[in-house]
Amino acid sequence: MNNSYLDNARAVEKDLVAFMQDIVRIPSLSSQEGAVVERIQEEMQKLGYDEVKVDPMGNLIGRIGSGPRVIAFDAHVDIVDVGDRSLWDRDPFSGDVEGGILFGRGASDMKGGVASSVYGGALLKQKGVPDDVTVYVTASVQEEDCDGLCWQFIAREDGLEPELVVITEPTSLRVYRGHRGRMEIEVHTSGISCHGSAPERGVNAVYKMAAIIADIEALNERLEPREPLGKGTVTISDIRSTSPSLCAVADGCTIHLDRRLTIGETEETSVAEIAALPSVQAADATVTVLDYAVPSYTGLVYPTRKYFPTWELPADAPGTQAALAAHRNAFGEEAEVGFWVFSTNAVATAGMLGFPTIGFGPGHEEFAHAPNEQTEVEHLVRAAAFYTALVDAFANGTPTEAH
Numbered sequence: 001m002n003n004s005y006l007d008n009a010r011a012v013e014k015d016l017v018a019f020m021q022d023i024v025r026i027p028s029l030s031s032q033e034g035a036v037v038e039r040i041q042e043e044m045q046k047l048g049y050d051e052v053k054v055d056p057m058g059n060l061i062g063r064i065g066s067g068p069r070v071i072a073f074d075a076h077v078d079i080v081d082v083g084d085r086s087l088w089d090r091d092p093f094s095g096d097v098e099g100g101i102l103f104g105r106g107a108s109d110m111k112g113g114v115a116s117s118v119y120g121g122a123l124l125k126q127k128g129v130p131d132d133v134t135v136y137v138t139a140s141v142q143e144e145d146c147d148g149l150c151w152q153f154i155a156r157e158d159g160l161e162p163e164l165v166v167i168t169e170p171t172s173l174r175v176y177r178g179h180r181g182r183m184e185i186e187v188h189t190s191g192i193s194c195h196g197s198a199p200e201r202g203v204n205a206v207y208k209m210a211a212i213i214a215d216i217e218a219l220n221e222r223l224e225p226r227e228p229l230g231k232g233t234v235t236i237s238d239i240r241s242t243s244p245s246l247c248a249v250a251d252g253c254t255i256h257l258d259r260r261l262t263i264g265e266t267e268e269t270s271v272a273e274i275a276a277l278p279s280v281q282a283a284d285a286t287v288t289v290l291d292y293a294v295p296s297y298t299g300l301v302y303p304t305r306k307y308f309p310t311w312e313l314p315a316d317a318p319g320t321q322a323a324l325a326a327h328r329n330a331f332g333e334e335a336e337v338g339f340w341v342f343s344t345n346a347v348a349t350a351g352m353l354g355f356p357t358i359g360f361g362p363g364h365e366e367f368a369h370a371p372n373e374q375t376e377v378e379h380l381v382r383a384a385a386f387y388t389a390l391v392d393a394f395a396n397g398t399p400t401e402a403h
């Protein structure tokens with residue numbers, strides 16, 4: 001080992017890439033992550049982690065060091081499905097490397113983050129973790145289905161309380177310090193069914209919904225942008241209705257809303273805003289925030305409301321400063337700083353639990369959930385180097401008071 005974070009990471013490039021190829025080749029949809037978790041567990045054990053365990057939800061937690069100051073690196077191991085295979089130039093699970101690019105579903109979102117953080121841990125194990133620090137590397141489950149649920153469990157049931165959480169989702173190697181929140185809402189109208197041959201005898205729930213749909217579209221237009229995350233949004237992602245038969249007036253209609261939340265927008269403000277729409281009032285429609293209660297691959301059900309709060313780590317917070325210092329120390333230059341467009345497990349670590357959280361990861365957000373997903377091998381190496389530098393910068397920085 002020498003003093004260069006980047007040289008040390010380059011020295012393990014071959015093993016890092018082979019591991020990444022292995023995990024890309026194991027499909028792992030949400031609630032089906034068992035096989036990939038087993039493979040990652042095997043790698044952590046081989047690399048000499050001090051402790052490796054799988055919690056009751058199925059999250060894999062690797063530990064290095066045993067100091068009082070805790071830093072956690074999180075990567076979710078589940079992926080979304082491949083979609084239309086004809087849009088892919090090669091097998092979505094090939095893990096092929098060509099011209100320094102590694103291809104496959106999950107390459108950017110986010111098995112790259114898994115591989116780089118697991119090897120970041122290995123490099124720390126080799127060179128020694130600072131005495132007062134414990135490093136956790138979590139390979140977490142079900143993020144694509146319900147972001148943050150794994151960390152609600154890891155914090156509340158496993159008892160992890162990190163002073164800093166690093167979300168290793170793709171940032172194109174930039175330092176990210178926030179993103180919009182989101183929630184899932186249903187609006188339901190009721191009518192009175194009757195024979196479709198005489199609709200005037202009934203009340204059509206779909207017609208009541210028509211005015212609400214127009215109001216939702218207008219609401220999206222007037223949501224105000226707020227710095228630094230921009231504007232919240234609302235869109236209708238699904239509509240369905242019920243009636244006794246296809247020859248009857250509809251007696252129920254439901255729309256599903258995808259609401260993205262910027263600074264200052266919460267569950268309360270967003271529900272109140274919809275409930276106050278004139279069309280919702282006129283139709284006496286109900287507004288409900290949905291619940292999530294899908295079993296994990298171990299069979300555990302850990303219900304939560306589908307409200308995922310907005311978060312931002314201030315530019316002058318110790319976590320941001322440690323990330324900027326780590327970037328300088330690893331690469332000799334200033335980091336670019338930004339925010340994700342999508343949502344991550346930070347909705348729980350930062351938004352619900354209040355742990356200072358920062359983002360840095362290999363790959364690109366633009367490839368997430370897209371065909372021909374890929375990441376640069378160089379990104380994997382650089383992210384691993386950055387993670388080791390970050391642990392040192394964290395150890396040298398100001399401790400954050402627990403809250």
Ligand SMILES: [Zn+2]
Binds near residue numbers: 076110143169
């Ligand atoms: Zn992701």
